[in-house]
Amino acid sequence: MKEALFTVGMKVRDYECDMQGIVNNAVFQNYLETARHDFLLSRDVDFADLTARGIIVIVTRAELDYKKPLRSGNHFEVTVIAEQVSRLKIAFKQTIRLQGCDELVMEAIVYAVALKDFKKPFFPEELKALL
Amino acid sequence: MKEALFTVGMKVRDYECDMQGIVNNAVFQNYLETARHDFLLSRDVDFADLTARGIIVIVTRAELDYKKPLRSGNHFEVTVIAEQVSRLKIAFKQTIRLQGCDELVMEAIVYAVALKDFKKPFFPEELKALL
Amino acid sequence: MKEALFTVGMKVRDYECDMQGIVNNAVFQNYLETARHDFLLSRDVDFADLTARGIIVIVTRAELDYKKPLRSGNHFEVTVIAEQVSRLKIAFKQTIRLQGCDELVMEAIVYAVALKDFKKPFFPEELKALL
Amino acid sequence: MKEALFTVGMKVRDYECDMQGIVNNAVFQNYLETARHDFLLSRDVDFADLTARGIIVIVTRAELDYKKPLRSGNHFEVTVIAEQVSRLKIAFKQTIRLQGCDELVMEAIVYAVALKDFKKPFFPEELKALL
Numbered sequence: 001m002k003e004a005l006f007t008v009g010m011k012v013r014d015y016e017c018d019m020q021g022i023v024n025n026a027v028f029q030n031y032l033e034t035a036r037h038d039f040l041l042s043r044d045v046d047f048a049d050l051t052a053r054g055i056i057v058i059v060t061r062a063e064l065d066y067k068k069p070l071r072s073g074n075h076f077e078v079t080v081i082a083e084q085v086s087r088l089k090i091a092f093k094q095t096i097r098l099q100g101c102d103e104l105v106m107e108a109i110v111y112a113v114a115l116k117d118f119k120k121p122f123f124p125e126e127l128k129a130l131l
Numbered sequence: 132m133k134e135a136l137f138t139v140g141m142k143v144r145d146y147e148c149d150m151q152g153i154v155n156n157a158v159f160q161n162y163l164e165t166a167r168h169d170f171l172l173s174r175d176v177d178f179a180d181l182t183a184r185g186i187i188v189i190v191t192r193a194e195l196d197y198k199k200p201l202r203s204g205n206h207f208e209v210t211v212i213a214e215q216v217s218r219l220k221i222a223f224k225q226t227i228r229l230q231g232c233d234e235l236v237m238e239a240i241v242y243a244v245a246l247k248d249f250k251k252p253f254f255p256e257e258l259k260a261l262l
Numbered sequence: 263m264k265e266a267l268f269t270v271g272m273k274v275r276d277y278e279c280d281m282q283g284i285v286n287n288a289v290f291q292n293y294l295e296t297a298r299h300d301f302l303l304s305r306d307v308d309f310a311d312l313t314a315r316g317i318i319v320i321v322t323r324a325e326l327d328y329k330k331p332l333r334s335g336n337h338f339e340v341t342v343i344a345e346q347v348s349r350l351k352i353a354f355k356q357t358i359r360l361q362g363c364d365e366l367v368m369e370a371i372v373y374a375v376a377l378k379d380f381k382k383p384f385f386p387e388e389l390k391a392l393l
Numbered sequence: 394m395k396e397a398l399f400t401v402g403m404k405v406r407d408y409e410c411d412m413q414g415i416v417n418n419a420v421f422q423n424y425l426e427t428a429r430h431d432f433l434l435s436r437d438v439d440f441a442d443l444t445a446r447g448i449i450v451i452v453t454r455a456e457l458d459y460k461k462p463l464r465s466g467n468h469f470e471v472t473v474i475a476e477q478v479s480r481l482k483i484a485f486k487q488t489i490r491l492q493g494c495d496e497l498v499m500e501a502i503v504y505a506v507a508l509k510d511f512k513k514p515f516f517p518e519e520l521k522a523l524l
Contacts, residue, residue: 014309018408066191145440149280150280164408286426
């Protein structure tokens with residue numbers, strides 16, 4: 001169902017570009033995180049609130065495929081789909097596409113687990129709300 | 132040969148920590164890039180000089196395994212080994228370890244290619260110097 | 263004329279918050295720069311294009327008054343007014359306000375000059391378009 | 394007494410440079426903060442520990458004079474002197490200089506206050522240790 005795909009639009013900020021004149025590779029993880037946290041909010045899960053309550057959701061692995069650079073002025077869309085991939089692990093499948101022309105900029109899978117107070121791993125209700 | 136392993140020491144900067152009190156996941160790519168560029172310099176290859184000459188080395192894929200969080204005050208070491216993995220592609224195998232206790236913080240493989248003026252992919256002499 | 267005030271809306275991104283749970287003080291300059299460059303665009307001046315043409319606009323002084331912290335989820339508005347303050351210097355008077363309640367978050371003045379190829383200071387036509 | 398001046402050495406990281414090929418103006422506050430927190434540590438005051446104990450030291454004003462740009466490969470030194478400027482306010486006078494040639498890159502004054510749990514302003518013992 002294409003309707004189910006969570007999508008957020010963003011625009012390159014000039015300070016995100018490095019001396020090559022393109023968005024620095026680390027910044028893409030900022031974009032992906034921002035889209036994930038917006039996705040959480042769309043399911044009534046607030047990352048800051050989780051953190052304040054000692055529910056620490058941390059990235060355990062990221063696979064990032066850089067397909068096209070982003071440049072100053074580019075508008076783009078970041079998508080998120082969540083999937084439970086093991087008893088304790090959730091995977092966020094994400095894409096970044098140039099707005100308008102639909103060109104693929106990045107494909108990524110970001111794996112995460114939740115820890116209670118940085119200790120015991122568990123799968124909180126809040127993550128179930130994402131599936 | 133352990134002697135051949137390029138290693139650079141760094142320390143967490145407090146602004147790199149996010150609301151969870153640990154280094155944000157995107158920042159690890161900053162650490163990896165900084166170590167790679169230092170590695171290049173150790174082989175007399177200057178990233179800024181490459182860029183100025185139109186040799187654009189870009190990341191095409193990153194696989195990042197987050198093993199342990201980094202916190203304020205942590206000292207750590209980032210390693211780099213380069214390997215040619217196809218006719219045009221170079222892979223940087225990297226680790227981040229806590230200093231002293233040798234605990235593994237991250238394992239990463241970062242793939243890159245070189246483009247002449249953002250166009251034609253090629254394998255410049257400068258990348259050969261890294262192997 | 264209140265109509266003349268350039269304003270852009272933004273939202274705090276969670277990675278911009280530091281271990282105190284508020285937006286890190288350096289990030290405010292990212293917000294201010296982004297608003298300035300959007301302001302330039304609204305006057306048909308493209309910062310990346312200026313840079314490519316060797317017109318280097320650099321900040322010479324920033325005065326930043328932090329009135330209220332920003333937190334995860336906050337929506338805010340950044341304003342820009344430009345003023346020529348000497349033969350070669352332009353000043354950007356900027357504010358950041360919480361959206362809705364109009365509460366002042368930051369007042370700032372950012373001074374800038376233009377250099378031709380990092381050398382000779384001048385006052386290009388493009389800056390006149392901002393006044 | 395020149396001996397009393399706290400100084401920390403750093404090196405530009407390439408991701409800190411923007412499309413102009415120089416360190417982005419916001420990054421200087423990262424450098425200044427890192428030096429301040431190292432200065433705190435040199436007086437046995439740990440910023441992360443303060444934060445964990447609800448002592449929130451926040452910047453209220455920053456005056457930043459950009460004298461010379463920093464570029465890829467530049468080594469530089471950041472200095473810190475602390476001074477109490479009113480009953481509740483501390484000022485950090487800071488400079489950034491190119492290493493070796495001693496050229497001035499930035500002069501800055503950063504004002505800060507301490508809040509107990511983001512509420513009541515006070516002047517904790519820990520700040521007295523900096524004077």
